[in-house]
């Protein structure tokens with residue numbers, strides 16, 4: 482089990498130059514902290530800056546103002562201790578399931594990685610599919626490969642941007658429960674972006690609701706539902722429905738604001 486990385490956003494602003502040459506303010510003074518080993522979801526209206534925040538955490542972009550810190554150090558490059566699972570699959574199409582999952586340990590020079598790879602293949606339920614190529618897998622199975630690819634490196638920080646949004650509802654709910662049970666055995670800090678409140682509540686220690694862009698933290702909900710947790714067991718409980726309503730009542734206003742803006746300024750010069 483790794484120790485997980487604490488994360489902080491200190492007064493972070495980020496602006497992008499648009500193709501028209503104007504500036505677009507994606508984040509303005511975003512501030513929050515995440516403790517080592519916490520699972521935190523970011524929810525907010527479309528376009529508010531969630532993916533931008535992850536991009537900064539990943540070291541793929543730098544803030545225009547302020548600092549993004551991981552483990553008490555400012556992030557200025559991609560760190561090998563950070564793992565990613567994004568919406569679109571990042572599996573290597575020319576490699577088998579086994580080789581896709583072995584890629585990280587091989588790259589890091591891990592000797593005798595075979596047992597480790599087989600353990601992760603089993604943890605994500607892909608035993609028997611080692612020789613399949615990604616095009617021979619279902620969407621859910623490809624996600625399992627992506628999860629194993631990220632987690633086999635024992636990232637102290639795992640960034641997930643709508644990882645299950647392309648899956649059907651049933652597969653998605655199975656993957657949510659599998660992610661919870663796998664994550665509970667790691668020490669990783671997770672920052673998880675989703676539009677699905679049910680998923681956010683089932684997975685998280687905290688859910689941060691972001692404002693319509695540029696994003697700021699509008700509300701910070703602690704999810705006190707007991708662990709180990711399974712979405713399928715808790716989604717109709719009174720406690721779950723109560724927290725769902727509390728979060729949605731805050732998020733709904735921001736979704737309305739973002740939607741009204743879209744009606745007024747379609748395209749907004751991106």
Ligand SMILES: Nc1ncnc2c1ncn2[C@@H]1O[C@H](COP(=O)(O)OP(=O)(O)OP(=O)(O)O)[C@@H](O)[C@H]1O
Pocket residue numbers: 497498499505506507525526527528529530531532533534694751
């Ligand atoms: N490289 C870029 N250049 C210009 N504008 C950008 C760039 N990246 C993001 N933006 C703009 O910044 C805003 C925030 O984008 P971001 O992708 O972070 O939103 P999001 O909250 O992840 O949205 P969604 O929920 O739809 O995924 C958007 O208006 C987007 O168009």
Ligand SMILES: [Mg+2]
Pocket residue numbers: 531532533642
């Ligand atoms: Mg996004």
